[in-house]
Each structure stands twice: as C-alpha cells, then as structure tokens.
Amino acid sequence: MRDTMAEKTLARQGYHLVGSGAVKPCLWLNRSLRGGDQCYKHHFYGIASHRCVQMTPTLECNHLCLHCWRPIDDPVPGRKATEPAELLEGILQGQQRFISGYGGSATTDPERLAEARDPKHMAISLMGEPTLYPYLKEFIDLVMKRGMTTFLVSNATRPEVLAELRPTQLYLSLNAPNEEKYRQVCNPSQELWPKVLQSLQLLKERRCRSVIRMTLARGLNMDGIEDYARLIGDAEPDFVELKAYMHLGRSRARLERAAMPQHSEIMALAHSLGELLGYRLEAEVPLSRVALLSRESSPRFIEMELQPDDEERF
Template sequence: MPDQIYNNIPDFRTLLKNQGYSLVGNHSAVKTCLWLKRSIKDEGACYKSRFYGIKSHCCIQMTPTLLCNQKCIHCWRPTEIEVPAPEEWDSPVEIMGSSIYAQRKLISGFGGSAPRERWMEANKPEHAAISLSGEPTLYPYLPELIDEFTKEGITTFVVTNGTRPEMITRIRPTQLYLSLDAPDKNTYLEVCNPESPELWENIKKSLSNLYSKDVRTVVRITLIKGVNMYNPEGFAELINTAKPDFVEIKAYMHLGFSRGRLSRESMPSHDEVYAFASKIADYLDYEVADNVEISRVVLLSRPLEPLPGQS
C-alpha cells in the first residue's frame, strides 16, 4: 500500500472539506462532481444524462450519512478512517433544505464563467443523487427524505449496497440502484470487506426485494481486473433474482484513496468491460442497450426496453 496516500491524513471532517465536500448538519454532505462542472459550462454531461435524461448541472450529489458498513477496496473514499456516528439524526426537512443551500453555495463561483442560463438552471436543482459517500440506507429516515425531495419536484436516485433489505422495501425513489460487486460470497468478502460476513445474505434478499419494486431499478457492477472480473454466469444468476429494468456494468477507476489498495492495472479497458457485459447478457434475457467509452460503462436492458433519456 503506497504510504504517501495515507500520510498526514487530517481528522475526518477536515479531510472531507479539503476534498471539496460541503458538510451538512451533523452527518450529511454535498459535493459537486466533475460532470456538473462540465455541464454547467455546457462542455459535456455524465453518462446518466445519456442513459436516463438527467441534467448533470441540475443534480445534487449528496448523502444523508457518511457511515458505511463495508470497506470496499475500489472505493475512492478514505474507508481506513473511522466515521463518528451521530449522537442524534437530523430531520429529513433539515437535510433537504441544507443540501439545496449547500449546492447553491458550491456553484456560486460559476456565475461568472458559465452561460447565465445554465447557471440559473443549476440553482434550481431537479435531481438528487443520494450516492455520494456512506451507505444511505443506514439513515433511518431515508423514506421520508426521499418524500421531501419529491414534494419539491426533485427526482431521486438512491444507490445502495443492498445490506439492509428491510429499507429496500420501504423506499420509493425515482430510480433504485443496487451495487453488486461479486458473483459469490468469497469474492464479496474480498472486495467489500463487510462488517459481517452475513451481509452477503442480506444482499441476496435485497435483490429479491428489488424484483417487487414499482420504481425503475438498476443493478450496478463495478469490475476490477484480476479481482472480480470472472464468472459472468454467477453474476447473471444473481441479477435474474432481481430482474431489474437495467444493468450498469462499469470499470473500476484508479482514483482517490483506492490508489492505496489497487494498482492502475486493476482498471479494465472499455473493450474489456464491453466484452464481459456481453457475456453476462448472454446468460440473461438482456442485450447491450448503450455504452459510453469515456466512462467505461455498458448498459444492459431487456430487448426493446426504451432508455428513459432517449424515449
């Protein structure tokens, strides 16, 4: 592990601020992503814009908790640092309002460099990606938080590791992502370093729960070369229990603190991701619907399933 990645790490809150996070209340955070910064200048957009019609410059990337019950080796966040648990939870109303305020403050500096119309649009967020850091289903009032965003006309994506199946049954976002980073339990333990080995059974329950959801569902796989990039049939069997609307298969990216755990060679090329995604599709009633080379991501869907961003 390269020592320079971890040398002189400040306390957790200072570290987050240094990395561009805006801390919200006692346990939440907001951060602008690369694609928001490009989109607000009309210089490009996230692949989610192409797949699902999301305006990248109108998207809040946030989390209601920085706590996580996994320490995934491919995570760009500093999983080696313990996150203090809150003494009490902030209310959904507080988190939503403070997140919108924090987003507007973060993009205030673009007022002079971005097209005026796009900057004004960005100040009226249309979408919340509840996926920044931590595991959002650990926040006990996640269903109510989603409802608060919905009341404001803001659509929501929730990205979960699937370890809390009971929360999967309660939430109703616009789109529900479940990360599936292993085709079997042993690989899961190696890749995700969960706080309990039994969380693998919870993930399988969550996949089954996904099948009964009346919202748009996606299973997302992050491929790490030499680690979990094998057994496409195993991935397919698990995916088939969820029968999601879409499957996103993307490459691990050598960024942030993951550089201390994995080598640059752990990143598969776009061609390798496409080939592995095609193998998974061969075991399912899905086909390659789209792909974005710059993001090394491939989207699978059922045949003739229209993409939300292109319908």
C-alpha cells in the first residue's frame, strides 16, 4: 500500500510508524544522550530522558486543540489497531534504531548510551488520544511486565476506558475551566464535556498516581482560576502541572506567538491555584515554563536518578 501524504509528513518529522501507532525520539532524549539536561519528567519525578520511550498506540484523536503542535489535523486513515505484543515489539525496535545512531558520535555520553539500550519508561503521549486504541489495557500490562514504568496522557474523554487502566501515572489534560471554554479550546468531535467530568471523578479512586495537566495560553484559557480549582479539588489528583503553551508546529496556524506565556505568569497562576487547592508548590523548570503542585501526602520521585545539582533548579 502506498504511503499517504500524512504518513510521509510524519516520517519526515521523525516519527517511526508502527502499525496503528508510532514512536519518536524527543529533543530531551538527544540532549540527555549528549550529557546535557533532561526534561521536566526527570526533574519532577526522576525519569531519565535517555531511558524514556515516547510513543502512541494510535494516531487518531477526538480533539483538535488550538494549542496542539502535533500534526493531528492531517488524519492517517485506515490503520487497523495493531495487536499489543506486535505493537510493543515494533515500538522498542524503533527506539533501538534511533539509539544506535548515537554510537559513533564523539559527543555521546557512553554511560547514558549504555543505559538507553535498556529503556525503563514508556510515555504514552506522543500524539492522538491513546484511549481510542482498543487494546490499551493489554498494552500497558505488557509494558509493565517488562519492568518499565508507564505514564499515560489522556484528554479524559473516555472514562469507561480509563476505569480499567493501571499505568504507573495517569495524566488527565484539563485545558478549560468550563464547558464553553472547553469547546473553544479543545474543539471536541462531539459533546464530550460530561465525559471529562466523569474522568475527573475517577481520580478519587486512587488506583494509581494521578496528575492534572494544564496547558495554558495567554488570552485563551488562563482565566477562571476558581473554576479550575473547583474541578481539580473535586478530582483530588496527586499532582497538578501548569505548563505554558509553546508556539510550535501546527499550533502556529491557530495561535499567535503572543499567546505563549512567560514562566513568571505560569508561576503566578501556580501560586494562586496552590493556595485555592491547599497544594504546595513542589518544583519548577523555567526552561520548559512548567510548575508542579503536590498534595502533602504524595511521594514525588519514581526513579531516584537525580544528580546533586538538580535540586538547585527548584
């Protein structure tokens, strides 16, 4: 079958397509393998960027968020859902293919390269909405049986699927304080706000570590902090991440560069939201313009691989 234009575009952008899904090395993996800094998941939770596999089991999404920089507005049609075992093997092989390219470079950190050949974490967050993949529970179970941790990022529109899942850490995106703003910001394919509310309620069951993730754009969704606090307070997540919208990729056709908040604006919102929720400001990464709020009882680190100077960032 001949590749579609959308598939060719993804390949040019560094995506390795594996059946219905894809894997792609991120900027932070590259920096980490060269002995540099690591992403916010490292500073917040101890996840090593060079041992992290960034992937998705599906390229489909039921949102077209204004702030999304992924190429979700060019759907890839007709890709049958890949069986979990086949998908996992293809994803890991694709990751090893990426890693092998660093072996001959003088700038590669040899110790980190050796560690990268044995990945320990899978971020199910590359693009699309993972809960649209029909074998997500089975896939996560297979990953964790390999001794890998899993972060699942969902737009919270399929609570019936989320109820069956046990990732290491579950992220729910909350990018609007109410239904009207949700329709404006997220452009859902149908009326999905009631599903989002159901998913938020699921977090109270404490089946796994939980995070509410907010991507914030100036002039779009940075108001209504009391409404955000009410929704998040009812959900009782372990953590809340406030992340600035970044003017990248396809989002540049929808939002102006001026919509990208400064880190100081994110920190001001984090302080306000933390006070309303009774959460403490746990950490920040200014380069990524992201702040972390935490419940008092929530242990933060999953893998204690921080370097001594990492704590100085906070």
